[in-house]
Amino acid sequence: MVTLTNADNALKKVYLDVVSNQLNTNVNPFFTKIEQTSRDVWGKEIVKVAPFGINGGIGAGEETGALPQSAGNSYVKFVTELKNLYGKIEISDKAMRASENSVGAFVNLLNAEMEGLIKASQFNFGRMLFGDGSGKLATIAGVSSGVMTVDTVKNMIEGLVVDIYSSAGSKVLAGARITAIDRINKTFKVDKTLTEGVVATAFVTVQNSYGKELTGLGAIFGEGNLYGVDRSANAWMTPYKKTISAISDTEIQTAIDYLDENVGSAVDYITCSSDVKRAYQAYLATSRQNVDFMELQGGYKAISYNGIPVVSDRFVEDGTMYLLNTKEFALHQLCDWQWISGEDGRILKQNAGYATYSATLVKYADLICNKPAGLAKLTISAPAQAESNSNETPAAEGEGQGQGE
Numbered sequence: 001m002v003t004l005t006n007a008d009n010a011l012k013k014v015y016l017d018v019v020s021n022q023l024n025t026n027v028n029p030f031f032t033k034i035e036q037t038s039r040d041v042w043g044k045e046i047v048k049v050a051p052f053g054i055n056g057g058i059g060a061g062e063e064t065g066a067l068p069q070s071a072g073n074s075y076v077k078f079v080t081e082l083k084n085l086y087g088k089i090e091i092s093d094k095a096m097r098a099s100e101n102s103v104g105a106f107v108n109l110l111n112a113e114m115e116g117l118i119k120a121s122q123f124n125f126g127r128m129l130f131g132d133g134s135g136k137l138a139t140i141a142g143v144s145s146g147v148m149t150v151d152t153v154k155n156m157i158e159g160l161v162v163d164i165y166s167s168a169g170s171k172v173l174a175g176a177r178i179t180a181i182d183r184i185n186k187t188f189k190v191d192k193t194l195t196e197g198v199v200a201t202a203f204v205t206v207q208n209s210y211g212k213e214l215t216g217l218g219a220i221f222g223e224g225n226l227y228g229v230d231r232s233a234n235a236w237m238t239p240y241k242k243t244i245s246a247i248s249d250t251e252i253q254t255a256i257d258y259l260d261e262n263v264g265s266a267v268d269y270i271t272c273s274s275d276v277k278r279a280y281q282a283y284l285a286t287s288r289q290n291v292d293f294m295e296l297q298g299g300y301k302a303i304s305y306n307g308i309p310v311v312s313d314r315f316v317e318d319g320t321m322y323l324l325n326t327k328e329f330a331l332h333q334l335c336d337w338q339w340i341s342g343e344d345g346r347i348l349k350q351n352a353g354y355a356t357y358s359a360t361l362v363k364y365a366d367l368i369c370n371k372p373a374g375l376a377k378l379t380i381s382a383p384a385q386a387e388s389n390s391n392e393t394p395a396a397e398g399e400g401q402g403q404g405e
Helices: 004-025 093-098 103-129 249-263 274-286 383-388
Strands: 035-037 045-052 074-081 083-092 136-144 147-150 161-165 171-182 187-190 203-206 240-244 269-272 293-295 301-305 308-312 320-324 329-333 356-369 376-380
Touching: 004 103, 004 356, 045 356, 074 356, 083 093, 083 103, 093 103, 093 356, 103 356, 240 249, 249 320, 249 376, 269 274, 274 308
Parallel strands: 035 329, 240 376, 269 308
Antiparallel strands: 045 074, 083 356, 136 147, 136 203, 147 187, 161 171, 161 203, 171 187, 269 320, 293 301, 301 308, 320 376, 329 356
């Protein structure tokens, strides 16, 4: 007979490893290249000493002259709070009892819940890697008959539970579940009646997540302080950013060369929005270059630029390409994914006042980039124009062969 004890044991001994593996390897290709470590975690914070520049104790001199003065490495202290990442499943008492005499039925019940949790967590984690930590999914442009028009629906999916905030940061609608998304017209609807505060300039977040998400690329390429460090006083904290009219090998190589020559950073991963990838493919077709492909960890496939994978990601903002040195990133965590358990060791607990049981998965972590200046971002002002751009001079024979898709 299936019991709550059986369910707890299954969640601990079977499903936890499966879930952890799926969330650590199948979020997206970028995440598979990021180190996960418990180093530099102190209590509820990550405190990391990051070096910049070089050791100054070098020089040339006379045979019998004074030796160079010592000038050790330069460091700055990064400080950020561990972010609390949760995933929750819920099973009704009725469903539990209906399957208590059938192990197969119970396994199917748990499998369905866990698959749903994995899918939702992968979506949310992948989104946060490119976010700015604020948790903003979209900004509302207009509202009509319960339908909200937004600036982007990239970060939304049916079933997601969201909050809506005024432009001043006050919550005006809580716990509304997305029921429909029109991705062509960038509109969506929720299962709650909209309040008066849901107007243009209001913004949407995942439930209870405003200002509490990972420090993603949006924050690293943003403005103001980063990890408690004033970027205006530390130029090496500011990545390379350039707006271009069209994507090309020359623009990509210019960014790569800048990072190599000025920061000593070697780009090993390029990610972009799908419109930029299509524009780049059109550019390659116009310049008659060969296309090389490569397989990445986790079974992902990518086009290649001089051996560097070029991967489109659904969460990269339109018209954008990031050139990254993934060796400079680490996800610092208190622990890997774990179930929250009570004093009795139970994972599945009854929800007070309801005939349901729930279990919560948690991870305490944040993303750190050791050398923000070692990254680059290209913003293409009109990616679609590149598809018909025939003004690029075709590469000479032997140049640019095997670059990108």
